[in-house]
Amino acid sequence: MSFDALLYLSFGGPEGPEEVRPFLENVTRGRGVPPERLDEVAEHYLHFGGVSPINRLNRDIMAELERQLAAQGRELPLYFGNRNWHPMVEDTVGRMAEDGVRRALVFATSAWGGYSGCKQYHEDIARARAAVGEGAPELVKLRQFFDHPLFVEANADAIRRATEQLPAELREQARLVFTAHSIPERADEQPGPDGRPHWYSRQVAEAARLVAEQLGAQGHDVVWQSRSGPPEVPWLEPDIVDHIEALHAKGVPAVVVSPIGFVSDHLEVIWDLDNEAKEKAEELGVGFARAATVGTDPRYPELIAELVSEHLDEAAPRKLSLLPAAGCSPNGEPCAPGCC
Numbered sequence: 001m002s003f004d005a006l007l008y009l010s011f012g013g014p015e016g017p018e019e020v021r022p023f024l025e026n027v028t029r030g031r032g033v034p035p036e037r038l039d040e041v042a043e044h045y046l047h048f049g050g051v052s053p054i055n056r057l058n059r060d061i062m063a064e065l066e067r068q069l070a071a072q073g074r075e076l077p078l079y080f081g082n083r084n085w086h087p088m089v090e091d092t093v094g095r096m097a098e099d100g101v102r103r104a105l106v107f108a109t110s111a112w113g114g115y116s117g118c119k120q121y122h123e124d125i126a127r128a129r130a131a132v133g134e135g136a137p138e139l140v141k142l143r144q145f146f147d148h149p150l151f152v153e154a155n156a157d158a159i160r161r162a163t164e165q166l167p168a169e170l171r172e173q174a175r176l177v178f179t180a181h182s183i184p185e186r187a188d189e190q191p192g193p194d195g196r197p198h199w200y201s202r203q204v205a206e207a208a209r210l211v212a213e214q215l216g217a218q219g220h221d222v223v224w225q226s227r228s229g230p231p232e233v234p235w236l237e238p239d240i241v242d243h244i245e246a247l248h249a250k251g252v253p254a255v256v257v258s259p260i261g262f263v264s265d266h267l268e269v270i271w272d273l274d275n276e277a278k279e280k281a282e283e284l285g286v287g288f289a290r291a292a293t294v295g296t297d298p299r300y301p302e303l304i305a306e307l308v309s310e311h312l313d314e315a316a317p318r319k320l321s322l323l324p325a326a327g328c329s330p331n332g333e334p335c336a337p338g339c340c
């Protein structure tokens, strides 16, 4: 099948203090997030002048991706659209239609299945096409990449570099801790294409296992961060901050934290880890190093180009786990019956 463009689809983030509230309202519309939580998160954004780094990081990644695609001799114009903030995906897909794009691939900036990481991006695709109406391009979303060798290698190298930042005497005993965005337990019960539940947390566990194996780590933990929602609703636990306390109580002298659940050092990473988790570690005297996300590693755009190649050249999908490949479907249709 031929494609005449690539749409880079991301979350979006505010670029000034006056944009914080309307952005948060877009993110949480109909999601049952209490106003107190929104006030708290607004403060996190305002702490950084109301500017999330996510848009700049995405533009840097796209510039490198464009360079790599050009070097491969691919003529595939790149478009940028977001779910929650400008450039909004509806506007971008409108522009694609005006430019005469008939059929495009879509890269969504999440490695995972589940509602937030996969299905909601399918909904964005369907909503954008509906908004454009007649003449909207066909949009085929690329698959989930949590077990792609380039994702695993880039995360492993970032952990190696973070470990070097710890004092030499702590490195050997430092506990490797992976974090990903918490989601409601009910949401995590959602099955994958294999029909088995907990698709999201199984993928996170598998990616963490693959990275830890590549590092020859003695042991590792998978924990969660950035919990939202009303307090009475159970979300995946333990939280990273509580986990640092628990490790300290067991006598662990240092932690290396890998935000494997995210692909760039956006606000949830720099606030929840570099502020909150780091502060807790310092308070307890626990050594703390945070690994980078894959976004600044050239292997990330390389991975995107490989996913593209699976469609344009029928390149065999490279994956390291036995979990099924999923997340790829046209025009926002579910990727498998009951999936995500």
Ligand SMILES: CC1=C(CCC(=O)O)c2cc3nc(cc4[nH]c(cc5[nH]c(cc1n2)c(C)c5CCC(=O)O)c(CCC(=O)O)c4C)C(CCC(=O)O)=C3C
Pocket: 011, 012, 013, 014, 024, 027, 028, 031, 033, 037, 038, 041, 052, 053, 054, 109, 110, 111, 112, 116, 117, 181, 182, 183, 184, 226, 227, 228, 229, 261, 262, 266, 267, 268
């Ligand atoms: C699984 C997952 C990912 C990873 C997969 C992926 O990357 O897609 C992710 C990424 C992100 N989440 C982000 C920001 C936010 N997420 C929120 C709220 C929520 N996230 C959820 C899940 C996820 N989120 C859920 C279940 C909610 C509750 C509301 C709902 O059920 O939908 C809220 C509302 C306030 C709050 O309650 O925290 C904000 C501001 C940003 C941008 C950061 C920046 O601006 O730099 C990014 C990349």
Ligand SMILES: [Fe+2]
Pocket: 113, 114, 118, 119, 326, 327, 334, 335, 336, 339, 340
């Ligand atoms: Fe899916």
